[in-house]
Amino acid sequence: MLQEYIISDSGKQVVRDKEQDAINAIKSMEDIALSKHPDGYYVCDSGGKDSLVLCDLFLRSGVKCDFHHNFTTCDHPITNKYVRARKMEIEVLGYSYEIHFPTYKGEPTSMFKLIPLKGLPTQLRRWCCEILKEYGGIGRMIATGVRWAESVKRKNNRAQYEAITPKINDKVFLNNDNDFRRALEVCPTYNKLALNPIINWTDEEVWEYIRKYELKYNPLYDMGYKRVGCVGCPLTSHNKQDLEDNPKFYDAYYKFCEKYLETRSDHYFKNAKEMMDWWLRITPASPCVRLHGRKGFYHQEL
Numbered sequence: 001m002l003q004e005y006i007i008s009d010s011g012k013q014v015v016r017d018k019e020q021d022a023i024n025a026i027k028s029m030e031d032i033a034l035s036k037h038p039d040g041y042y043v044c045d046s047g048g049k050d051s052l053v054l055c056d057l058f059l060r061s062g063v064k065c066d067f068h069h070n071f072t073t074c075d076h077p078i079t080n081k082y083v084r085a086r087k088m089e090i091e092v093l094g095y096s097y098e099i100h101f102p103t104y105k106g107e108p109t110s111m112f113k114l115i116p117l118k119g120l121p122t123q124l125r126r127w128c129c130e131i132l133k134e135y136g137g138i139g140r141m142i143a144t145g146v147r148w149a150e151s152v153k154r155k156n157n158r159a160q161y162e163a164i165t166p167k168i169n170d171k172v173f174l175n176n177d178n179d180f181r182r183a184l185e186v187c188p189t190y191n192k193l194a195l196n197p198i199i200n201w202t203d204e205e206v207w208e209y210i211r212k213y214e215l216k217y218n219p220l221y222d223m224g225y226k227r228v229g230c231v232g233c234p235l236t237s238h239n240k241q242d243l244e245d246n247p248k249f250y251d252a253y254y255k256f257c258e259k260y261l262e263t264r265s266d267h268y269f270k271n272a273k274e275m276m277d278w279w280l281r282i283t284p285a286s287p288c289v290r291l292h293g294r295k296g297f298y299h300q301e302l
Contacts, residue, residue: 040064050145
C-alpha cells in the first residue's frame with residue numbers, strides 16, 4: 001500500500017505516504033538539479049510502468065525538468081507507438097520531451113549494426129544497455145524509475161540518491177538527502193547525479209498509483225508482458241516468444257549474426273542458426289562457447 005502504518009523513532013504509530021515521500025524527495029533535490037543545468041532534472045522515460053509513474057510524479061511536483069527517451073532500435077513496435085503518444089501528451093503540458101537515437105564512436109548505430117562488432121548481448125555481457133539505454137544526462141541530475149523490487153542486484157547496489165562516477169567503485173549511493181548533500185562536497189569526479197524516487201515501491205504500489213490516477217500505460221502489459229523492453233532481451237525468460245511474435249526482429253538478429261560469423265574466427269558456431277539457438281537457450285552450441293569480451297576473449301561453460 002502506498003499509505004501504511006509504521007512505528008516512528010519516537011515509538012508512535014504514524015502513517016507513511018510513499019507517494020508524498022517521492023514528491024518531497026523530488027522537490028528537495030531541485031536546487032541541486034538546477035545548479036547542474038538550467039532545465040533542472042533530466043527525467044528518463046523507458047516506456048514502462050515505472051517510468052510512467054516517475055514522469056507523473058514529476059509533473060505533479062511542479063519542479064523544473066525535461067523528459068528523455070532513448071530509442072534502442074529494438075524496442076517493441078507497440079512501445080515505440082506508445083512513447084510517441086506520451087511525448088505529445090507531455091509536450092502539450094509545456095515540457096520538453098526528446099527522443100534520442102543511439103551513436104557509437106560518434107556515428108549513428110543500432111543494436112544490429114553492433115552485433116558484428118560485439119556479438120550478441122548476454123546476461124553476462126550487457127554491452128547493449130551501456131550503449132543504447134544508459135547514455136545521456138552527462139553533467140546533470142537524472143531521475144529514473146529504478147526499484148529495489150525489480151531484482152536482488154538492484155536491492156544491493158542501488159539507492160535513492162546516487163553519484164554515478166567513471167569508476168564504479170567510486171560510486172556514491174545513499175538513502176538520506178542530507179547525507180547525500182554532504183557526500184557531494186567530497187565526492188570524486190562524477191558523470192551525473194541520480195534520483196530514484198520510487199526506489200522502495202513494490203509492483204503492487206506502482207499499479208495502485210496507475211489505477212488511482214487512471215494513467216495510460218503501455219498496452220503490452222495487457223498482452224501478458226510483465227516487463228517491457230527490447231525485443232529479444234537476454235535478461236527475460238520470454239525472449240524466444242518475443243522473437244516468434246516479431247519475426248522481423250528475428251530475421252534482423254539472424255542476418256547480423258551471419259555478418260559476425262563472416263568477420264570473426266574466434267567462435268565455435270557452425271552457422272547463424274546455431275548461434276541464435278544458443279542465444280535463445282534452445283540448444284547449446286558446443287560444450288564451450290568463446291565469447292568476445294572487453295579485454296580479449298573468455299570461455300563460458302554451458
